[in-house]
Structures are given as C-alpha cells and as structure tokens.
Amino acid sequence: MVTCPYKSCAYSTNVYTSFNAHKSRTHGDSSSADLFNHVSTDEDSVGLSAAGSSVENVDLCEGLGPSENEDTLDDEDDGLCDMNQLNIQLRQNLASLFLKMQAILHVSDLAAQEIHHLGQVFLLSRPLLKQNISEVLQKHSTIVNDAVLEEVVSVVMDSNVFVRATAEGAELSSNKRRKSYIERAYPVVMPFQYVIEHGHAAVYVPILPMIQELFKHTDAFDKIQEARCSQPSHYMSHRDGSYIHANELLSASPELKLPLILYVDELEVSNPLGTSRKIHKLLSVYWVLADLPSKYRSALHVIQLALLCKVVAVNSGKRSRNNPESESPHCNIKRPRRAEVNYLPNFPRGEDASSLERLRVQVVEEVSKMDKNLQMIERLMQTTYALRRKQIIADNPSQSVKDLLENWPALRIESQVCAEFHRITNINLRSKFYAELDKHTPRLLAVYRQKAARTGKTAEALRSIFSAYDLLEQCDVNHRRTAALRALPVFLCEDDSAFFRTWNTEKESEPDIADLAVGLLTMVNEDPSSPVQFSPARIAIVLEGDIVLNDLSYLADAFLMLLGLMYALNICYPKKLIHTFHFIQKVIMGLDDFKPLTPRLLNLKNDLLGRV
Incomplete structure (x- = not known):
C-alpha cells in the first residue's frame, strides 16, 4: 500500500486512479510545502523518494505489470x-x-x-x-x-x-x-436459499460478509468511528439509552461493537383486491448499522436486505382451513388491545426475575400489616410493574383472579388500582373519568329521556330508571352520575341483568355471586323498591365469584374501579356489555384503539359531541 505523501493525511491505496481521485478531491489546493520532506517534486509529477522505510514502493497498477523493484514509474508505464x-x-x-x-x-x-x-x-x-x-x-x-x-x-x-x-x-x-x-x-455477496417446512423457501443474504464488503468499498467504517456528540440527560442516539448500557455485550469492553437496526416490511406483489391477495405476499427484513450518523441511515444504499420470503411461509403449519387444530399464526405475540401504552415492558435496568420476585414478597408482607406503609407499597409496585405484567400477560394468562390477587394483594387497594391504570395508560383514572363523565352527563340524560318518551321495552326500562331519579328530594352530582351510568347499557339495548346484582344484607347472609364472572354487587339494608339504588349501603366489585373491592359508595366509583381492575388484571369486557365498556373506554376515557365504533356507539357519540 502507498501512503498519501501529504502531511496530516493517513490515506493509503494501491490503485493509481483512486489516488488521483483522492489527490484532486482532498489536496487540490495544496502546494509542495504540504508534502513530507522525503518526497521530491518537479513541475509535472510527484514521486515517492526511495529513502526511508515508512513509504512502500508498490506498483499503483497492481496486477498489470511487475514493478515492485523500480524506484520510480516511467511516463510510458504511467500511460x-x-x-x-x-x-x-x-x-x-x-x-x-x-x-x-x-x-x-x-x-x-x-x-x-x-x-x-x-x-x-x-x-x-x-x-x-x-x-x-x-x-x-x-x-x-x-x-x-x-x-x-x-x-x-x-x-x-x-x-x-x-x-x-x-x-x-x-x-x-x-x-x-x-x-x-x-x-x-463487483463486491457481490451471494444469497443462500433455505427450505422451510411444507415446501416453502426463504432467501437469506449473509449479514457479516455484507458488512465486510461495505467497510471495504465505502467509507461506512470511518463514519461509524466519527466522534458522537452526547449531552448528559439528552437522548441523542441509541447509545445514550439505558438498555444499551445494561447490555454487557455492547457496553462491557471498549472493543468495536456493531449494533444493527432491523426493519420488517410486507409487500403485496399481486392485485390486493383480487383472488391472489395474501398468497404471494412477501416478507422482507432489512438492516442498517445503528452507529451510522442519523443523516446517513435513511439513505437507500445504506439499508441492506437480509431476508426475503413469502408471508405464507412464515405462517405455514399454523391454524388454517386445512389445519384447524394447529395453533394460531399469531400465537405468543402479545399486543395491546385497549390502547395500553406500557403493555408489556422490559425489566428495569439492573433487575431480573429473581430480584423482582424478592420485591414482590416484600409487597405481600407490607400489605398484610395492619399499619400499611402506602409509600413503600407504591414504590415497590412501581419497580415490580414489569414482572407483574409478564406474569399476567405472558407467563400465565389463564391464572385465576383469586390466585393473581394473592400474589399481588396491593391490587385490592383503590389507590394502587388507580396507580396501575396510570402505569398502563399514562392517564389519571379518577380525574379523567369524573371530568369526562360530568361533562357528558347532562346530554346523556337528555338523550335517555328522548328515548324513554317512545314505546318499547327499552323505553319502558328507561322510564322506570327516571321515575326513581325524579323522586329524589335532593339530587347531587353522584346521583346524576349514577343515572347516567345505570341507564347506559339499557339505552344501548344490552342485557345487564347478570351484571348488576343486589344483596339484602338483612335477609341474606351470603350474596348469590358464585356464577358471576364480572359484575357489581349493590348492598342494601331493605327490600329495593326501584331498579336503581341511588344511595346504597355499599357497592362491591365481583370478579370470578370473588369480592375484590367492597367499600365503594356510589355506582360511578364502582365503574371507575372496575375499569382500572380490568386493565390491571387484563380482563376482557363482559360480552353482554361490550358496547357499554367500549363507550366508557373510547368516549369517556379517550382510549382509542383505532378500531371503528359500532353504529349504535357512533350515533351516541355524535349526539354527545354535537351538543357539548
């Protein structure tokens, strides 16, 4: 290799045309004073002195003629x-x-x-x-x-x-x-074809040889070694994140590591509206060097293809019309379904399953005390959030609510239910629920009364609710909230007979809730004279036949806590009240999962937003 004869330049090459290009691009304005002392010059050419062992006398046209022992290149040979x-x-x-x-x-x-x-x-x-x-x-x-x-x-x-x-x-x-x-x-890296089961194939382009060729024929290696600007408490690149610092492979030693960013894309190669849609759909995986400056990572010549196959090849062997007993194509893929923001987070930095399990045991011990330290419980629940979500969603999603609450008894505390909801959605449960419900309650009651003025079973049920509401001597905000929520499933034509239960504590020693999966239990001290209890003794939340919370004063409080528990325990909405809970989630709480509203919910939403 011949080193560039100009001072402060470490460029080296064995190709004559490459050196000429480098000289004109980098040293076009340089003079003979910028050359090393051992380099001699004349009017037409720049030669390398034979003295000194730091500069090799190598033929710049390698492979075109033997000239290793010549001190200079003749003009004829240059031509x-x-x-x-x-x-x-x-x-x-x-x-x-x-x-x-x-x-x-x-x-x-x-x-x-x-x-x-x-x-x-x-x-x-x-x-x-x-x-x-x-x-x-x-x-x-x-x-x-x-x-x-x-x-x-x-x-x-x-x-x-x-x-x-x-x-x-x-x-x-x-x-x-x-x-x-x-x-x-050309520096070509040949792909390899791998046969997947059921006769499908995937084409893989080796990543390591591609990186080697990329470094050999481009300046990518120089770019990733450029000094990176980093500021304390500022996320300038992936190197500033906590996860890469916790990764021993990427941060343990000063040796050069090459983290990659992977992109997955699917493309339809046939008519997406025709009969061949999804049959010839391709899955492609691309990669790019993560250490490249951000201004270069979006260039097409930097993004390289790693894998190409048909989507049906990835899903082959999964449940289909021909394989109805096989597992779902998307099984074991946990995705948020109700606009959760922190659905399944990673463990905190420096923590693992065993260390978080020890903290869980501390939570159980602290909750069992008569004088609970709520601040310590809050801190421990925040730290063990990732472990809790992993156990609820990934490890044992079919675990009963009773067993789950035995492992995490803090979820029986109202403040922790609200805190857990905030960890999942980044929304304050109490303030958001009450503020939006109070904003929509006047219009909701007006819409209910319009429906009650008509004929039919729904109108009759609404009239019975408002008959009890109109008989109240003093109507406060809690009564208005109760009327708005209690009439909601009736207005949406849903069967709420199994969801709302009443327990006369004077006549019955135990409530009839053994078959109740999800519901609200209203406790009264006398026979109820109306279908709605505006001033009950207490209201309890029942999950899988077990009373989870039993000291709630009003129906709005019960709905609020039930929504928080459904998110915290990843419980599905009751099928018979699916529209009611979707209305509370999407309209009241503003948790939009980007799925379209049903016509009845869309009509109700338009009635509310048109008059608010």
Whole structure:
C-alpha cells in the first residue's frame, strides 16, 4: 500500500486512479510545502523518494505489470497503466448500465439482449467511417493507401468498448456472461436459499460478509468511528439509552461493537383486491448499522436486505382451513388491545426475575400489616410493574383472579388500582373519568329521556330508571352520575341483568355471586323498591365469584374501579356489555384503539359531541 505523501493525511491505496481521485478531491489546493520532506517534486509529477522505510514502493497498477523493484514509474508505464485502467473502467461502466437497466429500470433480459443490435448498426456503418477518415486525411494532405486506411478503420472499430464487450462470445454478450462478469468485478455477496417446512423457501443474504464488503468499498467504517456528540440527560442516539448500557455485550469492553437496526416490511406483489391477495405476499427484513450518523441511515444504499420470503411461509403449519387444530399464526405475540401504552415492558435496568420476585414478597408482607406503609407499597409496585405484567400477560394468562390477587394483594387497594391504570395508560383514572363523565352527563340524560318518551321495552326500562331519579328530594352530582351510568347499557339495548346484582344484607347472609364472572354487587339494608339504588349501603366489585373491592359508595366509583381492575388484571369486557365498556373506554376515557365504533356507539357519540 502507498501512503498519501501529504502531511496530516493517513490515506493509503494501491490503485493509481483512486489516488488521483483522492489527490484532486482532498489536496487540490495544496502546494509542495504540504508534502513530507522525503518526497521530491518537479513541475509535472510527484514521486515517492526511495529513502526511508515508512513509504512502500508498490506498483499503483497492481496486477498489470511487475514493478515492485523500480524506484520510480516511467511516463510510458504511467500511460499504459492509465489506458488499461480506462479500458477496465469502461467495461465496468457498461456492465453497470446493464445492471441498472435490470435492477432499477426493470428492463427484461430479452429487451436487454436486443440492445446488442446497436453493435450491428455500428458494424454496418464501417463504409461511412472509412469515408470520413479518408476525407480527414485528404484535408490535411495526407495520402495513404487502401491497406493502411483499412487498418485505421479496423483499429477505430475495435476500440469501441461497447462493440468489443458485447460481441459474440465476449464478456457482456449474454445475460449469463454478464452475470458472471458482475460477480467477478463487483463486491457481490451471494444469497443462500433455505427450505422451510411444507415446501416453502426463504432467501437469506449473509449479514457479516455484507458488512465486510461495505467497510471495504465505502467509507461506512470511518463514519461509524466519527466522534458522537452526547449531552448528559439528552437522548441523542441509541447509545445514550439505558438498555444499551445494561447490555454487557455492547457496553462491557471498549472493543468495536456493531449494533444493527432491523426493519420488517410486507409487500403485496399481486392485485390486493383480487383472488391472489395474501398468497404471494412477501416478507422482507432489512438492516442498517445503528452507529451510522442519523443523516446517513435513511439513505437507500445504506439499508441492506437480509431476508426475503413469502408471508405464507412464515405462517405455514399454523391454524388454517386445512389445519384447524394447529395453533394460531399469531400465537405468543402479545399486543395491546385497549390502547395500553406500557403493555408489556422490559425489566428495569439492573433487575431480573429473581430480584423482582424478592420485591414482590416484600409487597405481600407490607400489605398484610395492619399499619400499611402506602409509600413503600407504591414504590415497590412501581419497580415490580414489569414482572407483574409478564406474569399476567405472558407467563400465565389463564391464572385465576383469586390466585393473581394473592400474589399481588396491593391490587385490592383503590389507590394502587388507580396507580396501575396510570402505569398502563399514562392517564389519571379518577380525574379523567369524573371530568369526562360530568361533562357528558347532562346530554346523556337528555338523550335517555328522548328515548324513554317512545314505546318499547327499552323505553319502558328507561322510564322506570327516571321515575326513581325524579323522586329524589335532593339530587347531587353522584346521583346524576349514577343515572347516567345505570341507564347506559339499557339505552344501548344490552342485557345487564347478570351484571348488576343486589344483596339484602338483612335477609341474606351470603350474596348469590358464585356464577358471576364480572359484575357489581349493590348492598342494601331493605327490600329495593326501584331498579336503581341511588344511595346504597355499599357497592362491591365481583370478579370470578370473588369480592375484590367492597367499600365503594356510589355506582360511578364502582365503574371507575372496575375499569382500572380490568386493565390491571387484563380482563376482557363482559360480552353482554361490550358496547357499554367500549363507550366508557373510547368516549369517556379517550382510549382509542383505532378500531371503528359500532353504529349504535357512533350515533351516541355524535349526539354527545354535537351538543357539548
């Protein structure tokens, strides 16, 4: 390798044309004073002195002629070297043209082969070329015989790179020969095909050889070693995050590590509205060097393909029409379904399952005390949030509510239910629920009364609710909230008979809730005279036949806590009240899961928002 003779430059190469390009690009404005002392100069060239062992005397045209023992390069050799390099470069440019036609312009192999007819046109123009050369020679009073003229014409014809490279039997004459030439002359990494079960295949482009070629032929390696600007408490790049600092592989030693960013994309190659949709859909995985500056990571030539296969190949063997007993194609993929923000987070930095389990035991011990330290419970519940979500969602999603609350008894505390809801959604449960409910209650009651003025079972049920509401001597905000929530499932034509239960504590020693999966239990001290209890003794939340919370004063408090428990324990909404809870989630709480509202919910939402 020959090192650049200019001071403060570490560039080195063994290709003459590359050095010329570097010299003109980097040292175009430099003078002889910028050269090393052992480098001699003259008016036309810059040579490397034979003295000193720090600069090697290597032939800049490697492989074109033996010159390792020569101290200087003769002008004649330089000219020959330039011509050979020009010839090679022109061939590569022509090969690049064919490659771009097929890869970028999507020209078919047959159409590309037809371009060879241009060579035939050039051969047929030989008489015209001969005549033009003859006229030029006569113009300059140069007389040559026909043999010399034919020789000149033949040399001109043979010097045409396109004709010579695409002639029959030449390197670029056919698609197969062009492919072989590109594999030899270009840094090509060949993909591998892997056969997946059920006859499907996937094509993989090795990532490590691609990185090696990328570093060898581009300046990507220099870019990732550039000094990165980092400011305390500022997230400038992925290197500033806590996860990469916790990763021993990426941060333990000062050795160079190359983290990658992976992208997954699916593309439909057939008519998405036709009968072949999803059959030929392709799955592609791309990667990019994460340490590249952000301004380079979005460049197309930096994003590399790693894997390509059909989507049906990934889902093969899963549940389908032909395999109804197999597992779902998307099983074991946990995704938020109700607009959860922190659905399944990672463990905190420096913590693992065993350390978090010890903290869980501390939570159980602290909750069991008569004098609970609520601040300590809050801190421990915050730290063990990731472990709790992992156990609820991933490890044992079918675990009963009773067993789950035995492991996490703090979820029986109202403040912790609200705190857990905030951890999941980043929304304050109490303030958001009460504020939005109070804003919509006047309009909700008006809509209910309009419906009650009609005929039918729904109107009759609404009239019975408002009959009890109108008989109240003093109507406060809690009564209005109760009327709005109690009439909501009735207005939406849903069966709430199993959800709302009443327990007369004077006549019955135990409530009838053994078969109640999700519901609200209203406790009264006398026989209820109306379907709605505006001033109950207490209201309890029942989950899977177990009373979870039993000291709630009003129906709005019960709905609020029940919504928090459903998010905290990942419980599905009751099927018979699906519209009621979707209204509370999407309209009241504003937790939009980007799924369209049903027509009845959309009509109610439009009635509310049109008058608010």
